[in-house]
Amino acid sequence: MISIKSKIILAYTVVFGIMLTVFAAIIYNSTKEASFLKLNANLKSYSISLRTEIEDELDDNSSLNILKLSSIRSKGLIGERFQLFDKNGKVVIRDSILSKIPPADLNKVLNESFDYEKRKIGHHKYHILWSKFETENDSVYILETAASVKDVFEELDRLFYLFVIIIPAGLIITGIAAYFISKAAFKPIALMANTAKNISGKNLDKRLELPKAKDEVRSFGETLNEMIGRIDNAFKSQKRFVANASHEIRTPLTVIQTELEILEKKLNDKESKESIKNALSEIEDLTRLTNSLLTIAKLDSSETKLNINQIRIDELLVDCVQSMNQSAMKNNIKIKLSINDAIEIKGDKEKLKSVFLNLIDNAIKYSFADSSVSIKLEKLADNKIKINVEDTGLGISQAEIPYIFNRFYRSNEIRSEVSGSGLGLAIAKEVVELHRGKINVESKIGERTTFSVILPIAVY
Ligand SMILES: Nc1ncnc2c1ncn2[C@@H]1O[C@H](COP(=O)(O)OP(=O)(O)OP(=O)(O)O)[C@@H](O)[C@H]1O
Ligand SMILES: [Mg+2]
Known part of the structure; x- marks a missing residue:
């Protein structure tokens, strides 16, 4: 059987555990979303800077300076790379690791001017931005810019490990707090139960110890005390009845006994004498019972019990x-x-x-x-x-x-x-x-x- 205390501790811990997990999941997902939005925005500004430079260079002398283009960087990005394709998907110029693979859907890029994609290059994941542009002489180019998402994932991992520590620690703290709260809440009940255990027919004048706070527990205790009071009164009146009845019976019994003893002496008839003797023996038993009942009644009463x-x-x-x-x-x-x-x-x-x-x-x-x-x-x-x-x-x-x-x-x-x-x-x-x-x-x-x-x- 699970005690109410354990149920409360369990309920507190489970509810708090669910709340913490939901809260952690929301924070994790919003952080992830915000980080990727930021990354994409930075990637776009990197792409625009590159495009401007490429357009300038193409317009000027139609040869591209890879060193100049590679030196263009963007704030908030790591491992940024670029690759330029002509409208047929042929590489025009390329910065290191990006493979010569054109966009998965060339037509889509040609129609939309910007398109994002995720790709794994080597061991790292990259966010890719495809952008289409036209030069003054109407040549169409597709610029691929990429940035590593390592930073974003590292940040998300840190957040994840933080939650892995915070959630169990939070649950342990909640469990301990719930234990002490329920212990404090049940203390008055345990106290009352302890007193109740010691109340028997012999000490019905005892009452349960009530908590000071005027709450439900106190009113429950008061109700129990009133009930004990009623039982006490019922017991007392029953004992009073036994004591009074025994006392009242004793005197007539003594009178009957004496009268019968006198009668027995006067009688000469053997049979009648035997009947009187039997009656006297019954009266003796009855007198003993009455005396025992009186003794019990006195032992039960609150009068001084011993005369030492x-x-x-x-x-x-x-x-x-x-x-x-x-x-x-x-x-x-x-x-x-x-x-x-x-x-x-x-x-x-x-x-x-x-x-x-x-x-x-x-x-x-x-x-x-x-x-x-x-x-x-x-x-x-x-x-x-x-x-x-x-x-x-x-x-x-x-x-x-x-x-x-x-x-x-x-x-x-x-x-x-x-x-x-x-x-x-x-x-x-x-x-x-x-x-x-x-x-x-x-x-x-x-x-x-x-x-x-x-x-x-x-x-x-
Ligand atoms: N010495 C004994 N040998 C065998 N049984 C005994 C002995 N003493 C008590 N008992 C048993 O214990 C019971 C209770 O004894 P107790 O003295 O309380 O009552 P009682 O002798 O029957 O009646 P009372 O003493 O009130 O006249 C007896 O009825 C009997 O069964
Ligand atoms: Mg006996």
Whole structure:
């Protein structure tokens, strides 16, 4: 694909190239024409001077003086020569190189008094002028005068070589100038494109940088900025709706949960108790989803995203394991926690807790029964810590790995079997990245999965 910039450079160069060539051709041809007109005029005046002398000499004593005639010169001519024929085409007198050949069309010369012709004599080209005249005793003569055109052609050659240099040089200069002009013209567009590349759903408050000049590019940029503004508003109102809806749902859910728990305790009938338990489990899932949606909405909003404090990460992990132990035990899964040192880092306790709770929850949910989940905390050399959460379970296929951190992404195989909303890892990734950390995953399908979180100890 040819860029617009290249097209402009090409167009400028081609148009200028055509203009230069046409201009050069016109100049060359007019110079040629003018030079030959001048040469012919000089040849004519040379012929007239010779004729006058010849007529005088013939009238005086009827013998011609070749030396005198040869000494006649004309301004602006080189290599001028002459030859005199009688009316039958026989040479009367001749100055050196001109051959004894009479005019090609003797009758034409005899009728017209002046006739021009081009001829090559030896290696040089000559312009020839035939002129007819009559002496006082009525004898008719034809005078042939010739001049070399070497000078004219040398001058035309010089002009030609000058154009051969000027045209390509002109094209190169035009190309360079067109490159810089189009670069300057496209600079504001490139700047806007660069900013546009960095605008995503997360920073819709950003706007394109507009050029100062009030031109078409600026008005295009303004239109795009207005469009981004409208998208921003639409996104904001959608996020506000999700946040408000989740918030409104949370309170009735807590009330329903409490009421059902009380009811379950009061009931003696086994079947009804089982139904209430199922309802309570659904409410638990719904509460988790509502909480995840609220967390996402808060992460998306422009409110202060992290509440940074000095926290003991080892204690936080112990807390997480304790909260998850009960659900692990349901599947007979053992959680092994390996911590060597007490480590303090700066971070948002609640949000980091939600990260590890989700990783452990996943490790339990997607593990085989009777297996174990290991959590390991270690200090890295460059003021960082690493937390690994490893399970021996379903694993994640390589094809799915790029998507698991996307919002609402859930593997197709487990979608119907294991409850979840597909928000846990998306939240975890955002929280870890807000702490300027990284979250990675390594997995072998059907065997094991390891999530590792790397966090800086203190960057704030
Ligand atoms: N330890 C794991 N082993 C196998 N698959 C996993 C594991 N952790 C995550 N996944 C896959 O990644 C998907 C996304 O996980 P994520 O935690 O974001 O959502 P979820 O667990 O399905 O739902 P939620 O966490 O919102 O309740 C999961 O649905 C699952 O397919
Ligand atoms: Mg999860």
